[in-house]
Structure formats: structure tokens, C-alpha cells
Amino acid sequence: MSSETTITAIPTGVVGKQSPGIWGFNGSQLIALVLMLVALGVAPFLLYPVFVMKLLCFALFACAFNLLIGYVGLMSFGHAAFFGMGGYVAGHAAKVWGLTPELSIIAGGLVGAGMGVAFGWLAIRRQGIYFAMITMALAQMVYFFCVQAPFTGGEDGIQAIPRGKLFGFISMDSDMAMYWLVAVVFVIGFVGVHRVIHSPFGQVMKAIRENEPRTTSLGYRTDDYKLVAFILSCGLAGVAGAVKTLVFGIATLTDVHFSMSGEVVLMTLVGGLGTIFGPLIGAGVVVGMQNYLAELGAWVTVIQGGIFVACVLAFRRGIVGEIGNLFKVKL
Amino acid sequence: MLETIEGLIGVPAPLLFGQLLLGLINGAFYAMLSLGLAVIFGLLNIINFTHGAQFMMGAFVAWMLLAWAGLGYWWAMLLSPLIVGFSGIILEKVFISRLYKLDHLYGLLLTLGLGLIIEGVFRNEFGSSGLPYRIPAELSGAWDLGFMFMPIYRGWVVVAALFFCIATWLIIEKTRLGAYLRAATERAELVQAFGINVPRMITLTYGAGVALAAVAGVLAAPIYSVNPQMGSNLIIVVFAVVVIGGMGSILGSIVTGFGLGIVEGLTKVFWPEASATVIFVIMAIVLLARPAGLFGKA
Numbered sequence: 001m002s003s004e005t006t007i008t009a010i011p012t013g014v015v016g017k018q019s020p021g022i023w024g025f026n027g028s029q030l031i032a033l034v035l036m037l038v039a040l041g042v043a044p045f046l047l048y049p050v051f052v053m054k055l056l057c058f059a060l061f062a063c064a065f066n067l068l069i070g071y072v073g074l075m076s077f078g079h080a081a082f083f084g085m086g087g088y089v090a091g092h093a094a095k096v097w098g099l100t101p102e103l104s105i106i107a108g109g110l111v112g113a114g115m116g117v118a119f120g121w122l123a124i125r126r127q128g129i130y131f132a133m134i135t136m137a138l139a140q141m142v143y144f145f146c147v148q149a150p151f152t153g154g155e156d157g158i159q160a161i162p163r164g165k166l167f168g169f170i171s172m173d174s175d176m177a178m179y180w181l182v183a184v185v186f187v188i189g190f191v192g193v194h195r196v197i198h199s200p201f202g203q204v205m206k207a208i209r210e211n212e213p214r215t216t217s218l219g220y221r222t223d224d225y226k227l228v229a230f231i232l233s234c235g236l237a238g239v240a241g242a243v244k245t246l247v248f249g250i251a252t253l254t255d256v257h258f259s260m261s262g263e264v265v266l267m268t269l270v271g272g273l274g275t276i277f278g279p280l281i282g283a284g285v286v287v288g289m290q291n292y293l294a295e296l297g298a299w300v301t302v303i304q305g306g307i308f309v310a311c312v313l314a315f316r317r318g319i320v321g322e323i324g325n326l327f328k329v330k331l
Numbered sequence: 332m333l334e335t336i337e338g339l340i341g342v343p344a345p346l347l348f349g350q351l352l353l354g355l356i357n358g359a360f361y362a363m364l365s366l367g368l369a370v371i372f373g374l375l376n377i378i379n380f381t382h383g384a385q386f387m388m389g390a391f392v393a394w395m396l397l398a399w400a401g402l403g404y405w406w407a408m409l410l411s412p413l414i415v416g417f418s419g420i421i422l423e424k425v426f427i428s429r430l431y432k433l434d435h436l437y438g439l440l441l442t443l444g445l446g447l448i449i450e451g452v453f454r455n456e457f458g459s460s461g462l463p464y465r466i467p468a469e470l471s472g473a474w475d476l477g478f479m480f481m482p483i484y485r486g487w488v489v490v491a492a493l494f495f496c497i498a499t500w501l502i503i504e505k506t507r508l509g510a511y512l513r514a515a516t517e518r519a520e521l522v523q524a525f526g527i528n529v530p531r532m533i534t535l536t537y538g539a540g541v542a543l544a545a546v547a548g549v550l551a552a553p554i555y556s557v558n559p560q561m562g563s564n565l566i567i568v569v570f571a572v573v574v575i576g577g578m579g580s581i582l583g584s585i586v587t588g589f590g591l592g593i594v595e596g597l598t599k600v601f602w603p604e605a606s607a608t609v610i611f612v613i614m615a616i617v618l619l620a621r622p623a624g625l626f627g628k629a
Contacts, residue, residue, distance in 0.1 A: 075436050075439070122615055122618050122619070123618075125618050125619075125622040126574070126618070126622055128435050128436075129377075129378045129435050129436075129439055130574060132378070132436075132439060133378065133570040133571070133573065133574050134574055134614070134618065136567060136570055137567060137568075137570055137571035137574065137610075137611050137614055138611060138614075138615070140567045140568075140571075140611060141608045141611035141612070144607040144608050144611075145608065147607075148604060148607075258563075258567060262443065262447070265440065265443075269440060297455070298451050298454040298455045299451065299455060300451075301447050301448075301450065301451035301454070302447070302448050302451035302452055302455070304444075304447055304451075305443075305444040305445065305446070305447030305448035305449075305450075305451060306444070306448060307444070308440055308441065308443060308444025308445075308447065309426065309441060309444040309445060309448070311440075312430070312437050312440050312441040312444065313426065313429060313430075313441070316433075316437065
């Protein structure tokens with residue numbers, strides 16, 4: 001494969017300059033990464049651990065979504081299907097089959113990726129807003145399936161899911177133990193996404209985002225690249241959903257509903273499309289808002305809508321994108 | 332003859348015709364909403380995610396006119412589209428018009444946000460449970476058609492929806508205004524060069540598409556209870572309808588809308604569990620066979 005040499009045919013600035021660093025992290029990103037790891041280490045002592053775990057699950061979900069929208073330019077409006085179904089499968093695996101947490105999480109991820117194969121195969125036949133509408137419609141189909149299917153428990157969901165013992169002997173029942181598992185899964189996912197983006201494969205993804213016909217003319221089967229990116233994203237969304245289910249011990253229709261697909265879009269948009277740390281910050285904003293403004297009831301929806309409008313009209317780079325722009329660094 | 336039908340398909344005839352009528356009514360709403368989406372998309376190049384909220388607003392304005400101003404169904408039929416259409420014009424002027432030079436994606440996100448705001452405000456004001464809206468006296472009652480009882484209002488919905496769809500089609504295909512519209516859909520700069528005020532036409536088109544959603548909302552008010560979620564539940568199905576039909580042709584969206592409504596109704600008779608998903612399955616099959624949609628241009 002001569003992908004590295006071929007890609008240089010695209011003018012610099014389109015694909016972005018490659019800076020040396022560890023796993024594709026450049027200087028400023030490394031500093032931010034260290035800050036993030038420190039924050040992950042102290043967060044459970046300063047904040048309620050379950051809240052931080054919820055935040056990390058959504059941050060991982062948003063990272064998965066950002067991989068598609070930020071780096072391939074594919075707008076999926078149905079990511080709740082993979083997130084929610086990953087949760088259901090992990091819940092079923094842990095409760096009915098009695099699998100250990102790590103196996104349940106892997107099961108959730110595999111199911112997400114498997115659904116990604118089918119949905120991606122259908123959806124990448126159309127582009128742009130059609131892609132968004134198709135993913136949305138397929139996700140709605142999954143929602144109706146979950147309402148009726150026996151194993152999801154319909155309106156009740158799957159309840160009282162045990163967290164189990166990690167590798168069969170480390171009990172996850174305490175919130176702190178669970179927190180470290182969630183933190184490790186998040187960091188692996190986060191660094192993994194970054195690694196994918198900075199691989200030769202990731203360069204082709206970004207080329208597709210910038211100019212798909214041109215990438216095709218350079219000899220890349222863009223549909224194959226889009227499909228693989230889609231599957232990766234769906235698998236990671238499934239992992240995020242699986243982890244969330246284990247944290248809360250419950251899998252419900254909320255996680256497959258369309259509003260969840262909308263929320264992950266909002267998180268990524270607020271944080272900054274196509275930034276590495278954006279999904280984390282965006283998830284923090286959205287989850288924090290839901291937590292602290294919960295007594296406002298339906299006004300939370302109005303505020304979320306307002307943030308959508310404000311982001312689109314006034315700051316399309318998102319929080320991290322604006323900060324990066326201010327200090328002239330890529331975050 | 333009824334016995335032969337029952338013998339052939341093994342389903343009581345009143346059930347079959349009842350579900351067919353329900354399917355036609357759902358199809359009427361699919362057709363009107365997807366038509367509005369197609370008209371807006373043709374000229375503005377955005378998918379109007381606010382469409383469901385505007386459908387809901389149409390029903391709520393009808394309810395408000397009755398509850399607060401004492402104006403009945405026929406006044407609502409006239410005033411609700413005007414009011415909601417005007418609100419659409421304001422949205423286009425203030426928000427949407429700023430995005431035409433950007434990626435389509437931003438239009439989608441903006442209208443999604445606007446839809447959330449509208450829905451949230453209505454939910455705060457009126458709660459999530461539905462409000463009743465009575466069928467107007469002239470249209471209440473039912474006809475005995477021999478093979479089934481048909482509530483007059485349901486028949487009226489189908490007829491009215493057909494009328495609005497065909498009227499829209501005639502305006503677009505047969506009038507001078509429609510010719511401008513079609514021309515601007517193809518090449519907006521060229522039409523502007525001929526001295527036609529394209530930005531104003533875009534604004535009015537958006538208003539008209541929204542007004543069509545509001546008409547559908549008024550028609551729906553006596554059938555479904557008037558509630559803030561009534562639009563968002565419908566609009567995802569309408570998106571699937573749009574994908575199936577393709578947004579290339581006006582007549583195509585009308586035919587697809589009614590056709591899928593009927594298919595959905597028939598599924599309720601023969602395989603009730605699948606009725607919620609049948610349209611999405613059809614969408615998947617159409618994507619495999621004709622990715623551009625049944626009436627779409629590749």
C-alpha cells in the first residue's frame with residue numbers, strides 16, 4: 001500500500017500537517033492529555049463518582065460520534081441505536097448469562113459494531129442529509145423493536161443488572177472500583193480514537209471529509225473507508241452504552257430513543273466538531289446541565305435547543321475549537 | 332361479495348376496510364408533510380427538522396383559537412396556517428437565512444434546535460397529556476357504506492389532504508409563480524439575474540411549506556389529541572417516506588405518502604406487530620434496489 005505517498009498529492013492544509021509526537025498527540029495535546037488524566041484521577045474524590053462515571057460514558061459515546069462527524073464528515077442521527085442496544089445486550093449478558101463485566105462490555109461493543117455493519121452498508125448508499133435521515137429512520141426501527149422484543153423488557157427495561165466481578169474475582173459493587181474500570185475503558189477508547197485518526201487510515205478519512213470525489217480519483221474506495229469508520233464508531237458507541245448499563249444496573253428505552261441521538265450530536269457540537277477533547281467537554285456541559293438543572297423540567301429541552309441554535313449561528317467551532325483558535329493550537 | 336373477501340383473505344371485512352381508512356388518513360399526513368419538506372428542500376437545500384414542531388403548532392393554534400377566541404374549526408383552517416406560516420417566515424428571516432452559504436448540516440442542526448425549543452415551550456405551557464379538540468358539528472357522524480361505517484370526519488381528512496396536495500402540485504407545475512420556483516430550484520443565480528427577487532421567494536416558500544404542515548396539524552387536531560409530542564413522533568416516519576420517495580418529484584411525494592399509509596394500514600391487519608416498523612423495512616429495501624428513491628433523480 002502506498003497510501004502515505006499518495007496522500008501527499010493532496011495540498012497541505014487539506015489533510016493537515018503531521019506533527020511528531022506520541023501516538024499522534026502533539027505538544028499542546030500532550031499537556032491537555034496529562035491534565036485530563038490528572039482530572040480523571042482526582043475527580044471521584046471531588047465529585048459524586050456515579051456522576052463522573054455517567055459523564056465518562058457519554059464522553060466515550062460522543063468520542064465515537066465525533067469520529068464520524070468530525071473526521072469523515074458523516075452525520076449519523078441514529079447513534080442511540082448502537083448505544084442503547086449495546087446497553088441492552090450487556091445488561092442481558094450480565095444478568096441472564098451471568099457474564100463478567102469485561103465480557104459484557106465486549107458483547108455490547110460487538111453488537112454495536114455488528115449493527116453498524118448492516119446500517120452502514122445501507123446508509124452509505126446516500127450522502128449528506130439523506131445519510132442523516134436514513135440513520136435516524138433505522139434507529140427508530142430499532143426503538144420500536146426494543147419496545148416489542150421480549151428480552152428488553154419493554155417499558156420496564158432490564159432492571160437490577162449486577163455489576164459482577166471483573167475477570168471473575170474483583171468485585172465491582174463499590175462505586176470506586178467501578179469508577180476505575182469506567183475510567184480505564186474511557187481512556188482506552190479515547191486514545192484509540194486518536195490513534196485511528198492519526199493513522200494512514202485516518203488520513204484517508206479526513207481526505208474524504210474534505211473532498212470525496214477527489215479522494216476517489218486518487219484511487220481510494222471511499223465507501224469502504226466510510227463503512228469501516230462507521231463500524232468502529234458504532235462499536236465504540238456500543239461499548240459506551242454497555243458501560244453505562246453496568247454503572248446504573250439498568251437498561252431502558254431512554255437510551256435507544258431519538259432524543260439520545262440528538263443529545264450526542266449536541267455534546268459533540270458544543271465541545272467542538274473534529275476536536276479531540278471536544279466530546280469530553282461537550283459531554284460535561286450537557287450531562288452537567290441535565291444534572292444541575294433537572295428541576296427545571298421541560299425547560300432543559302428549551303435550553304438544549306437554544307444551545308443548538310447558538311452553536312450553529314455564533315460559535316460553530318465549539319468550546320474546545322474556540323479555545324484552540326484563541327491560543328493557535330490544535331486541541 | 333363481502334363473504335368472498337373474507338373467504339379470500341381470512342380477515343373480517345370491516346376490520347380490513349377500517350384499517351385501510353386509517354392507513355389512508357396516516358398516508359394523508361405523510362403526503363402533506365413530505366410534500367412540504369420536499370418543497371422547502373428543493374429551494375432552500377435544508378431539511379426542515381422543525382417541520383414536526385410546526386405541524387404540532389398548527390394543531391395547537393386551532394385549539395387556542397377555539398379555547399381563547401371562540402373561533403371554530405373553519406376559522407382555524409384559514410387562520411392557523413397563516414399564523415404558523417408567518418412564524419415560519421420570521422424563523423427563516425432571523426435564523427435560517429444566515430446559513431445558506433454553509434454546509435447543509437448546519438441547517439439541519441439549527442432547525443433541530445428550533446424544533447426542540449418550540450416543543451419544550453409548548454410542553455411547559457400545556458403539559459404532555461393531550462388536549463381534546465372536538466370534531467366540528469358539520470363533519471360529525473358516520474355514513475353507512477354497506478360494508479363499513481365511515482366517520483364523516485375521517486373521509487373529510489382524506490379528501491381535504493388530497494385537495495391541498497393537488498393544489499400544491501398545480502401551483503408548482505402549472506403557474507408562473509411555480510415556474511419561477513422550479514427555475515430557482517435548478518439555478519438560483521440565473522433566476523436572480525433575470526430580476527426575480529430570489530431571497531424573498533425563498534422566504535415565502537419556507538412560509539408556504541410550513542403553512543402546509545400547519546394545515547395538516549389542523550386536520551389532525553380532532554383525530555389525535557393535541558399534544559406537544561404529536562409532531563416529533565410523526566416526523567421520523569415522514570423522513571423515511573421522503574427517503575423512499577426521493578425528493579425529486581412533487582407528485583412522487585404525494586403518491587409515496589398515501590401509498591405507504593395504506594401499506595402500513597394493511598400491515599396492521601395481517602401482521603400487527605410489524606406495523607410500526609414496516610415503513611423502515613421498506614426504506615431499507617428501496618435503498619438496496621433504488622438508492623435514489625422511487626421517484627428520485629440519481
